[in-house]
Amino acid sequence: MPKRFRPMNWKNCTYKPCDSMRNLIFLILLLPVFSFSQSTIKYNLYIISDPKILKETIKKDPNKALVPIKDYVPNIALDIKYATTQNVFYTQLYKKPVALVRLPVAKALAAVQKDLNAQGYGLKIYDAYRPYSVTCQMFEMLPDTLYMGLPWTGSKHNRGIALDLTLIDLKTKKELKMPTPFDALVYAAHPEFMKLSEEVIKNRELLKTVMKKHGFKVDPMEWWHFNFVSDTVFELLDIPFEKMGF
Numbered sequence: 220m221p222k223r224f225r226p227m228n229w230k231n232c233t234y235k236p237c238d239s240m241r242n243l244i245f246l247i248l249l250l251p252v253f254s255f256s257q258s259t260i261k262y263n264l265y266i267i268s269d270p271k272i273l274k275e276t277i278k279k280d281p282n283k284a285l286v287p288i289k290d291y292v293p294n295i296a297l298d299i300k301y302a303t304t305q306n307v308f309y310t311q312l313y314k315k316p317v318a319l320v321r322l323p324v325a326k327a328l329a330a331v332q333k334d335l336n337a338q339g340y341g342l343k344i345y346d347a348y349r350p351y352s353v354t355c356q357m358f359e360m361l362p363d364t365l366y367m368g369l370p371w372t373g374s375k376h377n378r379g380i381a382l383d384l385t386l387i388d389l390k391t392k393k394e395l396k397m398p399t400p401f402d403a404l405v406y407a408a409h410p411e412f413m414k415l416s417e418e419v420i421k422n423r424e425l426l427k428t429v430m431k432k433h434g435f436k437v438d439p440m441e442w443w444h445f446n447f448v449s450d451t452v453f454e455l456l457d458i459p460f461e462k463m464g465f
């Protein structure tokens with residue numbers, strides 16, 4: 220009988236079908252590990268979702284470190300709205316109130332705080348670094364292309380270079396009067412809106428001036444949102460706080 224028609228004797232055969240099955244199952248099990256450990260490309264965006272890859276970028280450029288703002292500005296007030304349900308979504312989006320930014324942003328905030336403290340004021344942070352998937356979650360809940368961070372571009376919050384903040388009185392710790400509450404999606408939130416009391420305009424202009432002096436640019440739609448201006452490309456990140464040890 221030609222060899223190829225000989226019945227298979229599995230006992231003597233070194234190749235066992237279960238070997239290939241086992242390899243296949245092993246590969247299938249590994250697949251999610253690979254897809255999580257790699258960075259993802261969504262809407263043609265490069266998004267880092269693995270803390271190890273972030274670490275590699277920091278090794279090459281220490282300014283890419285994502286640091287707690289409190290480490291650089293100890294007396295800064297935090298009121299991280301998305302760690303509560305007191306926000307425009309009535310939803311808690313962060314497990315913990317964490318405020319992280321890239322290293323040069325933290326240093327610039329320290330300079331802002333120093334200037335403000337000398338005048339009897341201080342900063343209060345509503346939001347800082349925000350994982351990319353939270354931006355997507357927000358857009359699903361409120362698909363507004365004017366005010367919301369867009370999933371197809373990502374937000375500067377996802378890059379660790381944007382902040383939502385306001386001013387407080389250093390003695391009373393109370394917020395200064397501003398044109399609208401945080402996250403009010405209304406025309407009065409535009410930073411150039413002028414149908415406001417003198418006091419409110421004075422407070423908003425103080426915030427804009429001191430932030431601009433230290434390298435921040437106010438968002439054209441939201442008086443509370445500032446982007447740090449830099450030539451460095453800070454990648455979009457989708458790493459939850461807890462994966463970074465916070």
Ligand SMILES: [Zn+2]
Nearest residue numbers: 381382383444
């Ligand atoms: Zn913002």
